[in-house]
Amino acid sequence: MPVVSVSMPAELIDRIDALADEHDYTGRSEVVREGARTLLSEFDDDRLEDRQLAGIVSVLYDFGTQSIEHRVTEIRHEHEEVIVSNDHSHVDDYCLDLFVLEGDLESISTFVGTLRTIEDVGTVDYSLIPIDSVGSLQDV
Ligand SMILES: [Zn+2]
Structure with a gap:
Protein backbone atom coordinates (compact mmCIF):
# COMPACT_ATOMS: atom_id res chain seq x y z
CA MET A 1 0.00 0.00 0.00
CA PHE A 43 -21.02 10.34 9.21
CA ASP A 44 -21.52 7.51 6.71
CA ASP A 45 -24.51 6.10 8.52
CA ASP A 46 -27.44 4.98 6.36
CA ARG A 47 -29.81 5.33 9.34
CA LEU A 48 -29.22 9.06 9.33
CA GLU A 49 -29.32 9.73 5.58
CA ASP A 50 -32.27 11.71 4.21
CA ARG A 51 -33.78 12.33 7.65
CA GLN A 52 -34.21 15.50 9.64
CA LEU A 53 -31.91 15.27 12.65
CA ALA A 54 -31.71 16.84 16.08
CA GLY A 55 -28.17 17.17 17.37
CA ILE A 56 -26.08 18.34 20.29
CA VAL A 57 -22.50 19.45 19.73
CA SER A 58 -20.02 20.36 22.47
CA VAL A 59 -16.79 22.25 21.85
CA LEU A 60 -14.25 22.35 24.68
CA TYR A 61 -11.08 24.47 24.69
CA ASP A 62 -8.67 26.27 27.02
CA PHE A 63 -10.26 29.16 28.90
CA GLY A 64 -9.78 32.55 27.34
CA THR A 65 -8.24 31.43 24.04
CA GLN A 66 -9.56 34.34 22.03
CA SER A 67 -8.48 32.98 18.65
CA ILE A 68 -10.63 29.87 19.25
CA GLU A 69 -13.60 31.83 20.65
CA HIS A 70 -13.44 34.15 17.64
CA ARG A 71 -13.31 31.22 15.18
CA VAL A 72 -16.21 29.43 16.95
CA THR A 73 -18.25 32.63 16.61
CA GLU A 74 -17.41 32.89 12.90
CA ILE A 75 -18.39 29.26 12.30
CA ARG A 76 -21.61 29.79 14.30
CA HIS A 77 -22.54 32.66 11.99
CA GLU A 78 -21.63 30.68 8.85
CA HIS A 79 -23.88 27.77 9.91
CA GLU A 80 -26.74 29.55 11.65
CA GLU A 81 -29.29 27.74 9.44
CA VAL A 82 -28.71 24.52 11.46
CA ILE A 83 -28.24 26.09 14.91
CA VAL A 84 -31.31 26.15 17.17
CA SER A 85 -29.47 27.46 20.22
CA ASN A 86 -25.96 28.03 21.52
CA ASP A 87 -24.58 28.45 25.04
CA HIS A 88 -21.10 29.41 26.21
CA SER A 89 -20.10 28.18 29.69
CA HIS A 90 -16.97 27.79 31.79
CA VAL A 91 -16.07 24.40 33.25
CA ASP A 92 -12.89 24.26 35.35
CA ASP A 93 -10.22 25.93 33.17
CA TYR A 94 -12.14 25.43 29.94
CA CYS A 95 -14.64 27.21 27.75
CA LEU A 96 -17.53 24.94 26.73
CA ASP A 97 -19.73 25.87 23.78
CA LEU A 98 -22.91 23.82 23.47
CA PHE A 99 -24.94 23.84 20.27
CA VAL A 100 -28.41 22.42 19.71
CA LEU A 101 -28.87 21.71 16.00
CA GLU A 102 -31.62 20.82 13.58
CA GLY A 103 -30.80 19.85 10.01
CA ASP A 104 -29.82 17.08 7.63
CA LEU A 105 -26.73 14.91 7.98
CA GLU A 106 -24.71 16.85 5.42
CA SER A 107 -25.24 20.27 6.99
CA ILE A 108 -24.61 18.99 10.52
CA SER A 109 -21.51 17.01 9.52
CA THR A 110 -20.15 20.07 7.70
CA PHE A 111 -20.66 22.14 10.86
CA VAL A 112 -18.94 19.55 13.10
CA GLY A 113 -16.12 19.03 10.58
CA THR A 114 -15.49 22.77 10.37
CA LEU A 115 -15.34 23.06 14.18
CA ARG A 116 -12.76 20.27 14.23
CA THR A 117 -10.46 22.24 11.92
CA ILE A 118 -9.99 24.96 14.59
CA GLU A 119 -6.35 25.02 15.58
CA ASP A 120 -5.74 23.96 19.22
CA VAL A 121 -9.43 23.20 19.91
CA GLY A 122 -9.69 20.66 22.74
CA THR A 123 -12.56 18.34 21.82
CA VAL A 124 -15.56 18.48 19.50
CA ASP A 125 -18.18 15.85 20.39
CA TYR A 126 -21.71 15.35 19.13
CA SER A 127 -24.84 13.26 19.44
CA LEU A 128 -27.52 12.92 16.73
CA ILE A 129 -31.04 11.53 16.66
CA PRO A 130 -33.53 11.38 13.76
CA ILE A 131 -36.45 13.60 14.71
CA ASP A 132 -39.00 11.14 13.30
CA SER A 133 -37.75 8.50 15.76
CA VAL A 134 -38.42 10.65 18.82
CA GLY A 135 -41.08 9.06 20.95
CA SER A 136 -40.54 5.54 19.64
CA LEU A 137 -39.03 4.50 22.98
CA GLN A 138 -42.46 5.06 24.53
CA ASP A 139 -43.84 2.34 22.25
CA VAL A 140 -41.39 -0.31 23.50
ZN1 LIG B 1 -15.21 31.40 27.62
Whole structure:
Protein backbone atom coordinates (compact mmCIF):
# COMPACT_ATOMS: atom_id res chain seq x y z
CA MET A 1 0.00 0.00 0.00
CA PRO A 2 1.14 3.59 -0.55
CA VAL A 3 3.16 5.30 2.18
CA VAL A 4 2.17 8.83 3.23
CA SER A 5 4.04 11.31 5.35
CA VAL A 6 1.90 13.11 7.96
CA SER A 7 3.01 15.83 10.35
CA MET A 8 1.59 15.80 13.88
CA PRO A 9 2.61 17.01 17.34
CA ALA A 10 5.15 14.84 19.19
CA GLU A 11 2.69 14.43 22.07
CA LEU A 12 0.12 12.92 19.71
CA ILE A 13 2.71 10.50 18.31
CA ASP A 14 3.62 9.46 21.88
CA ARG A 15 -0.05 8.81 22.66
CA ILE A 16 -0.48 6.80 19.45
CA ASP A 17 2.58 4.70 20.30
CA ALA A 18 1.30 4.11 23.86
CA LEU A 19 -2.13 3.07 22.52
CA ALA A 20 -0.46 0.72 20.02
CA ASP A 21 1.52 -0.91 22.85
CA GLU A 22 -1.43 -1.21 25.24
CA HIS A 23 -3.81 -2.67 22.66
CA ASP A 24 -1.39 -4.85 20.67
CA TYR A 25 -1.56 -2.94 17.42
CA THR A 26 1.27 -3.80 15.02
CA GLY A 27 2.39 -0.17 15.19
CA ARG A 28 1.38 3.44 14.81
CA SER A 29 0.41 2.94 11.14
CA GLU A 30 -2.31 0.50 12.13
CA VAL A 31 -3.62 2.92 14.77
CA VAL A 32 -3.68 5.79 12.27
CA ARG A 33 -5.42 3.60 9.63
CA GLU A 34 -8.10 2.58 12.11
CA GLY A 35 -8.52 6.17 13.27
CA ALA A 36 -8.98 7.30 9.65
CA ARG A 37 -11.56 4.55 9.00
CA THR A 38 -13.46 5.50 12.15
CA LEU A 39 -13.50 9.16 11.14
CA LEU A 40 -14.62 8.36 7.58
CA SER A 41 -17.43 6.09 8.78
CA GLU A 42 -18.56 8.53 11.44
CA PHE A 43 -21.02 10.34 9.21
CA ASP A 44 -21.52 7.51 6.71
CA ASP A 45 -24.51 6.10 8.52
CA ASP A 46 -27.44 4.98 6.36
CA ARG A 47 -29.81 5.33 9.34
CA LEU A 48 -29.22 9.06 9.33
CA GLU A 49 -29.32 9.73 5.58
CA ASP A 50 -32.27 11.71 4.21
CA ARG A 51 -33.78 12.33 7.65
CA GLN A 52 -34.21 15.50 9.64
CA LEU A 53 -31.91 15.27 12.65
CA ALA A 54 -31.71 16.84 16.08
CA GLY A 55 -28.17 17.17 17.37
CA ILE A 56 -26.08 18.34 20.29
CA VAL A 57 -22.50 19.45 19.73
CA SER A 58 -20.02 20.36 22.47
CA VAL A 59 -16.79 22.25 21.85
CA LEU A 60 -14.25 22.35 24.68
CA TYR A 61 -11.08 24.47 24.69
CA ASP A 62 -8.67 26.27 27.02
CA PHE A 63 -10.26 29.16 28.90
CA GLY A 64 -9.78 32.55 27.34
CA THR A 65 -8.24 31.43 24.04
CA GLN A 66 -9.56 34.34 22.03
CA SER A 67 -8.48 32.98 18.65
CA ILE A 68 -10.63 29.87 19.25
CA GLU A 69 -13.60 31.83 20.65
CA HIS A 70 -13.44 34.15 17.64
CA ARG A 71 -13.31 31.22 15.18
CA VAL A 72 -16.21 29.43 16.95
CA THR A 73 -18.25 32.63 16.61
CA GLU A 74 -17.41 32.89 12.90
CA ILE A 75 -18.39 29.26 12.30
CA ARG A 76 -21.61 29.79 14.30
CA HIS A 77 -22.54 32.66 11.99
CA GLU A 78 -21.63 30.68 8.85
CA HIS A 79 -23.88 27.77 9.91
CA GLU A 80 -26.74 29.55 11.65
CA GLU A 81 -29.29 27.74 9.44
CA VAL A 82 -28.71 24.52 11.46
CA ILE A 83 -28.24 26.09 14.91
CA VAL A 84 -31.31 26.15 17.17
CA SER A 85 -29.47 27.46 20.22
CA ASN A 86 -25.96 28.03 21.52
CA ASP A 87 -24.58 28.45 25.04
CA HIS A 88 -21.10 29.41 26.21
CA SER A 89 -20.10 28.18 29.69
CA HIS A 90 -16.97 27.79 31.79
CA VAL A 91 -16.07 24.40 33.25
CA ASP A 92 -12.89 24.26 35.35
CA ASP A 93 -10.22 25.93 33.17
CA TYR A 94 -12.14 25.43 29.94
CA CYS A 95 -14.64 27.21 27.75
CA LEU A 96 -17.53 24.94 26.73
CA ASP A 97 -19.73 25.87 23.78
CA LEU A 98 -22.91 23.82 23.47
CA PHE A 99 -24.94 23.84 20.27
CA VAL A 100 -28.41 22.42 19.71
CA LEU A 101 -28.87 21.71 16.00
CA GLU A 102 -31.62 20.82 13.58
CA GLY A 103 -30.80 19.85 10.01
CA ASP A 104 -29.82 17.08 7.63
CA LEU A 105 -26.73 14.91 7.98
CA GLU A 106 -24.71 16.85 5.42
CA SER A 107 -25.24 20.27 6.99
CA ILE A 108 -24.61 18.99 10.52
CA SER A 109 -21.51 17.01 9.52
CA THR A 110 -20.15 20.07 7.70
CA PHE A 111 -20.66 22.14 10.86
CA VAL A 112 -18.94 19.55 13.10
CA GLY A 113 -16.12 19.03 10.58
CA THR A 114 -15.49 22.77 10.37
CA LEU A 115 -15.34 23.06 14.18
CA ARG A 116 -12.76 20.27 14.23
CA THR A 117 -10.46 22.24 11.92
CA ILE A 118 -9.99 24.96 14.59
CA GLU A 119 -6.35 25.02 15.58
CA ASP A 120 -5.74 23.96 19.22
CA VAL A 121 -9.43 23.20 19.91
CA GLY A 122 -9.69 20.66 22.74
CA THR A 123 -12.56 18.34 21.82
CA VAL A 124 -15.56 18.48 19.50
CA ASP A 125 -18.18 15.85 20.39
CA TYR A 126 -21.71 15.35 19.13
CA SER A 127 -24.84 13.26 19.44
CA LEU A 128 -27.52 12.92 16.73
CA ILE A 129 -31.04 11.53 16.66
CA PRO A 130 -33.53 11.38 13.76
CA ILE A 131 -36.45 13.60 14.71
CA ASP A 132 -39.00 11.14 13.30
CA SER A 133 -37.75 8.50 15.76
CA VAL A 134 -38.42 10.65 18.82
CA GLY A 135 -41.08 9.06 20.95
CA SER A 136 -40.54 5.54 19.64
CA LEU A 137 -39.03 4.50 22.98
CA GLN A 138 -42.46 5.06 24.53
CA ASP A 139 -43.84 2.34 22.25
CA VAL A 140 -41.39 -0.31 23.50
ZN1 LIG B 1 -15.21 31.40 27.62
